[in-house]
């Protein structure tokens with residue numbers, strides 16, 4: 001098995017990170033809807049949302065470090081390379097700023113944050129302006145992520161069926 005990325009295909013670690021994060025991010029975007037579907041209380045759902053959100057932040061740091069290790073890194077396909085780079089950069093920015101704004105919302109609310117039962121931010125005083133600003137940012141960025149994912153999937157499908165350059169295979 002090839003752990004590292006090569007010129008032709010993303011390695012096992014990059015692929016595992018890409019697909020596990022993509023799945024978790026989409027589940028996170030649907031938290032409210034999923035909680036209703038499985039009959040989870042809002043409180044339970046929010047606790048899980050915060051824990052998985054912090055886990056995603058950890059996975060993002062791992063992913064960025066792993067990019068640094070991969071010297072034989074794949075370049076985006078030559079067609080519209082600038083668009084692919086910009087799109088990937090925007091996805092990375094969203095993956096960073098969404099959990100950070102979520103953490104700030106929780107900090108401002110004064111409820112604190114527990115990550116899978118371990119205290120990360122202790123409960124404290126409410127900071128109303130922070131909670132409001134961070135919550136608004138969190139929501140706007142989450143909506144933006146839907147758009148970015150839509151564009152990203154459309155680009156992948158265009159590569160597969162229109163350009164027929166096996167871009168999907170590189171990540172599959």
Ligand code: HEM
Nearest residue numbers: 028029050053054056098099102103105106113135139142
């Ligand atoms: C990592 C990816 C994350 C995604 C995609 C995400 C997405 C969302 C979405 C779609 C909502 C509902 C939007 C709304 O009505 O405000 C929400 C709410 C919320 N998220 Fe996140 N979130 C993430 C991470 C986090 C993290 C790390 C925390 C905190 C530790 C967090 C804390 C919250 C809180 C407190 C709310 C409720 C805000 C309210 O009162 O309406 N989120 N998130």
Ligand code: HEM
Nearest residue numbers: 018022025026076077088091092149153156167168170171
């Ligand atoms: C939340 C969802 C997703 C995020 C945040 C995301 C993010 C990214 C990022 C940042 C890259 C650049 C490579 C890297 O640095 O790892 C990438 C590559 C790729 N993604 Fe996604 N992705 C998501 C979902 C999907 C889905 C659903 C598909 C399937 C259609 C997909 C197909 C691909 C492909 C084919 C590549 C390789 C592009 C190339 O070779 O240049 N991604 N993705």
